[in-house]
Amino acid sequence: MNLAYDYPLLSIFWTMLWFFLWILWFMLLFRILIDLFHDDSQSxxxxxxxxxxxxxxxxxxxFVYLIVRGRGMGERELTKAQKRDExxxxxVRESAGSTGEGSTADELAKLTELRKxxxxxxxxxxxxxxxxxx
Structure with a gap:
């Protein structure tokens, strides 16, 4: 019969460390696969x-993917984030009804500043x- 006190504290620590490293590695693997298939520059x-x-x-x-294409991963993610932001x-501009010339509220604010x-x-x-x- 295995009881909790038969498993030393350091062994619990190492088991948890290896478990979290294993999870971290899977997250990295899936992140690389997602980056790979979202990259349009690759055939x-x-x-x-x-x-x-x-x-x-x-x-x-x-490891090879991170060495060869690691810098591009960040650049592609930044480009995607900027595109989503734009x-x-x-x-928001379309929903708010503002056009290229400026909205009515903007024009009234400018007039108020001119008067002040x-x-x-x-x-x-x-x-x-x-x-x-x-």
């Missing part, structure tokens, strides 16, 4: 070759405001 044959290499010799394949910003700075009079402000709101 289908190159992707198949890398995939076979990663499956047949997984430890060596992961798409999100375009969607003294560049336009109150009458000019009222005419421009009526024109914008019309």
């Amino acid at each position: 289908g044959w190159a992707k198949a070759g890398w995939a076979i290499f990663l499956i047949l010799l997984p430890f060596l394949g992961v 798409q999100f910003r375009a969607y 700075s003294g560049h336009i009079s109150d009458e000019e402000y009222a005419k421009a405001k009526a024109k914008i709101l019309a």
